[in-house]
């Protein structure tokens with residue numbers, strides 16, 4: 001089923017937004033994700049699938065001096081994360097507005113505050129499929145780590161106490177337009193937030209129980225019952241099992257298989273509704289060289305599947 005997203009302009013154009021950013025978490029190296037994915041051949045591979053490919057980046061984000069960016073509460077690098085994600089929102093928004101498909105390469109998952117804000121500014125009815133081992137929905141009150149990559153979803157939903165630094169994030173995402181797949185490392189406070197806000201989540205337990213085909217169908221039935229709303233797919237590579245994608249900062253065993261991860265991407269492409277894609281948390285500095293190559297190859301193939309590559 002060859003489906004070009006019905007929201008995109010012809011000729012179908014993908015714009016790679018390279019975001020070499022690691023300020024939402026403590027491990028260096030995740031900022032090298034975009035350049036390594038590009039050097040692994042991603043741009044040519046997308047072009048092979050019949051897309052016109054633009055390249056926006058690698059964004060060189062203005063450094064914020066650590067001395068002028070002290071923690072707010074326990075939130076680390078708040079001004080830096082805010083400034084960078086706001087710039088990403090503008091980049092994604094400008095590409096989406098032209099009918100292009102922004103493919104944002106991270107970098108850590110705090111970037112999704114920017115990418116999803118950008119998508120929502122163009123397509124207010126967008127639903128978000130968040131594929132991750134983690135819920136990334138901590139608030140300023142609930143976070144134990146202070147790492148903002150564990151918090152972007154709460155900012156997008158507008159829950160938790162307001163952090164003035166992030167006042168540019170308009171809480172435009174409604175809880176019923178968000179669905180998770182792959183969760184298996186969710187903090188106690190996050191579980192409460194998911195419950196209190198009635199947020200639909202398919203953990204690995206449901207993937208085991210129903211199989212990935214049924215899970216994706218149920219996930220889309222929830223956020224996109226008539227299959228007519230734009231879809232933003234935010235894929236954290238740590239959703240995959242660490243045996244499949246080892247080079248990432250917060251690996252959690254018991255994850256998606258290679259095929260389960262690709263199936264999600266293929267099924268979302270088939271809807272013809274994809275308007276934005278994130279691939280986050282690839283950290284080429286973690287693990288041995290062979291594992292890094294493997295993770296990069298998997299990252300590229302996930303993007304290809306979301307952009308229309310099929311097995312037959």
Ligand SMILES: NC(=[NH2+])NCCC[C@H](N)C(=O)O
Nearest residue numbers: 109134138145147149150250
């Ligand atoms: N994008 C990620 N890999 N997030 C991991 C978050 C882990 C933990 N829940 C935290 O808030 O710190």
Ligand SMILES: [Mn+2]
Nearest residue numbers: 133134236238
């Ligand atoms: Mn994660």
Ligand SMILES: [Mn+2]
Nearest residue numbers: 109132136236
């Ligand atoms: Mn994440």
